[in-house]
Each structure stands twice: as C-alpha cells, then as structure tokens.
Amino acid sequence: MVYRGPYKVRVEEKDMPVIEHPGDAIVRVELASICGSDLHLYHGMMPDTRVGMTFGHEFIGVVEEVGPGVRNLQRGDRVMVPFNIFCGTCWFCARGLYANCHNVNPNATAVGGIYGYSHTCGGYDGGQAEFVRVPFADVGPVVIPNWMDEEDAVMLTDALATGYFGAQLGDIVENDVVVVFGAGPVGLYAAKSAWLMGAGRVIVIDHLEYRLEKARAFAHAETYNFAEYDDIVVHMKKVTDHLGADVAIDAVGAEADGNFIQHVTAAKLKLQGGSPVALNWAIDSVRKGGTVSVMGAYGPMFSAVKFGDAMNKGLTLRMNQCHVKRQWPRLFEHIRAGYLKPSEIITHRIPLEHIAEGYHMFSAKLDGCIKPLVVPNAG
C-alpha cells in the first residue's frame, strides 16, 4: 500500500526493497496489522508523512534475503519483528531503551526509528506490503516459536507489548484501582495486564459500545461510556468514593474525540498536535499522588496538556514508546500459560488489495472493528 495524501491510500507496485546495509534483511510479509497510531498518519497529522510511503509497523514474515553482516538469521526463518528499529549498541540500546535508539533516525533525536511511520521516525517503509527491509536484523527480529499462533505473534509486535508496558508504567501494587482510557487494542491489553500485576479493580472508559463490550468480556473490566455522562471526571470520582483512581492509563493518544472544542481544534483543524483529551481526563481522574501512564501515540507537535493540575496533585507521569523486545520473554510465558490469548481481539482480516476500505472502516469505526489484520497475497 502507499499513502496518497490525507484519508487516501492505494495499492501500487513498488521497487523491491534491497539490502542497503550489511545488517539488513528482506522479509516477505505473511501477516501485518493496522494500528490505531497508523490513523495519525492516515489523517495527515504526523509531520513529514510523504506521499508514496508504505505504512505498517506490526508484521511477521519469512526471511527472504540477509545482508553479509547478519549472523543470527537465515533465509526461510519465520520471524516476528518489533515495531522499533534499533541498533543494539548505542547509549540508549545499551540501557534497554530500544525505542529511543540514537542510530536509526536521522530525522529526529526525540523519537526512534519505526517501520512505516513517516520521515519523523526515520523514513522507513513499513510492512503493509509484500516485502519489507528490516535493518539490524540480528538485533530486532525473533524466530516465532513453533507453538505460537501467527495471529498472536503479530499482536506481540506492538499492541500487546505496548498494552502490557502501559500497565507496567503505572507501577501497579496489589489492590490498586486502575482506570484505562480507550478500549482499543492497546487499552484492552493494558486492562488485562493490570490484573496480572495485581490490580484490585480495573475500569475502562470509551464511547464505542462494542469496544466496551470487549473490555468486559476479554479484559474482565468494569466499563463506562463517557458519552453517557455530562462529565466523565466527576463520574470517575463518584465511583471511586471521591478519591480517584490510583493509576490512570492513557491508551488513546492524540486525536481523542472529546468535546466540541477539542474535536474542532485537534481532530479536524489540526491546530494542536492531536487532542490531549484522554490525557487530561487521566490527569483529572487519578488521585492526588497517583500515577499517569502514557503510551498512546503523540506526535512532536505541542498539545494543551493540563500540566498545572498534574503538578498540584503531585502526580507521577510516566511515558515512552514500548521497548517491545524486552517484553517478549514474559509475554511468551503468559501466552503459554493461557493467561493471555491476544488474537481474541482481532475482528477483521483484510486482503492487501482492499486496504483502502480497511483504513476507512478502521478510521470511521465501522462494522465493530477493533483490530484489522492485513493479509498480503490473500488472493
């Protein structure tokens, strides 16, 4: 697929990706998915998203070719690829901060390299394609274990790892009341992970009934539809005995659709780097001295965040892109133990040729869509 401008994508023949660095591999994509954060690109909100770019940072596939410097992988290996591109040797990688790698993104120092995520994230083509270039192939990808379902594997490349990470950032202790804003894939996984970490109560807020239903069934959560309340913050205070939640997780990111002003200035006019409505609700709903965890995607543009409230309440704000690969060993254990079945949230499987319809459906939240997979060569 290629981007053709805001709200437009199409399928095009592109040149076959080539080995450009000795550490590269070329991967033939078997399964990819569309991510909520791809919608920031699709809506034209992320600076330096160029026409002709291929999106997709969540994919698994088979190694087609390796560069001369690759030791750990060979042609024919089935691999899952974390969405972060990272070198494994820089100051940040040496400290496990793979999402913050300094050697892969010339376009910015504040954000790392991501497949198919604009030039702000390094200008790499993504995996909603038949083939993709994977830099530092010895470092990022991992061979998919035999016992693992391929649809579970693709969820591990971002959404599940990020959801679990969001719960980790909350530093949950036993019996904590955890509120998750956003019942998209990442929010659902964050809610589920909060239980693994010992939460005493998990609340999920969204406005799409079908997603809240999933939050109840999949993540055993208590749910509220913010569209039914005048003021969701007051409601949150009421249901937590006026204390507020111990931990609030923003699993929405920019482009949250809140009130009228936010809808106009952020979602439509793009005067802010996305609407911070979910983040502001998190700041308002958490108790004083509580923790706000942010792993929803925000772009580099400024947003009107209620920083004064965060300061006056003594909040701990923790955030980052997920260092996906660090999550894998533990998440593999949880999947094997049957605590998590990530593919349960997948709702649609779209052939690559129909990706324009897929994007529209996902963006407009039609047909009960929670997580769409993209299948190249489905024909």
Add this chain to the structure above:
Amino acid sequence: MPYTPERPALTESSEQLRARIPGWGADLNREDRPSVPKLDRGEGTGVPGEFPERQPEKWPRERSIEHKFLTPVFGTSCPPHGLSGALRKYSYRKYSEGRAAHWLLLLGADRVDAWEQHLRSFLTLRPDNPITETGVLSEFTRHGISSRFGKKRADVKHQWLDPFIVAGPWLLMAALVWSVVRKASRSRPARRTELAN
C-alpha cells in the same frame, strides 16, 4: 473516602480476583517485573561500544540539526522532490526539533506534497481516484449507518460539523475572492464618473 485515612474497600478480595481472572497477580512482585523501563546498563543486544557500519548516502539525506552527523542507518523511502522537497530540506536545515516552525513547515510541506502528487497523477495512466483511494465504499459494505447511529458514540454528535470545517476554509476563500472581484469591478466605473466631473 479521601476525607478519612482509610482506603475505600474493594468489592472483591485478592482471593476472589485470583479465582475469577486467569493469571491474576502473576506479575504482582514489582521487583520481578521484566523490562521495567528504567535505566538498565548492559542490556544491549549488540556488541557493546561498537559503532555500526555506515549505510551509503545515495542523495543528500535530510537530517535533524540536533544530530552530530547522519545516523549510520536510515530509511530511504520517498526522497524529497519538488516544492515540498525544498520546504522539507529548508525546515531540516534551519530549525531544530524544539521549534514549532520546524514541524509546521513539515506539515505544510505534506499538504503541498499531496497536491503536487495529486496533480502529477493526472499525467499518468493511474490518476488519483477519490472513491477507491478513500475507501468510502466500505460505508455500504461495512454497515456505515448502523455502526454510527443509536450507538451513543461521542463523535457522531458533532460529525455534522465536519463538512463545514472541511469546506469552510474553501468557502471563505471563495467569498473573499468574490468580494475582491466585485469591489474591483465597482471601483472602476466610480473612478470614471469622478473623472467625468
């Protein structure tokens, strides 16, 4: 209750939760949670202290001025071209990431790029097609109406605004052009009458 020191009671005990939710408490021990994102020396997956080999630079690759040099590895999708490319290169050359101008120029270049490519597509065998490329046909195949209405969705409440917000600037521009043209055409005869007097 925040007005007294006691924690509000939970409706379910840890034991009840453990029985109800698969895996409850499996990662309860905070010390044992893997990959907590704190500084963690020596966790790199490569050879420590090794600077990677450099990927060849096939065209002057734009880069943030906050970097000391071009990173050893980078993406090669969509080299800059045309007016949008010039704007992008200027923005990277001139402004750091800390400057709003940097990002606004890049966003502006994105809009220019879309128009450039849109116009260029009409010179090709495959012009842009607003119906197939926006995927609007999925409105019919994917329950466009029933997905939106009667579902208590927050976005539907102000969706009626969208056409105005999207078309508004164009309409304003058209009105402006119209009034300028009208003023220009009115002022000419007026001047003539002055001259006649």
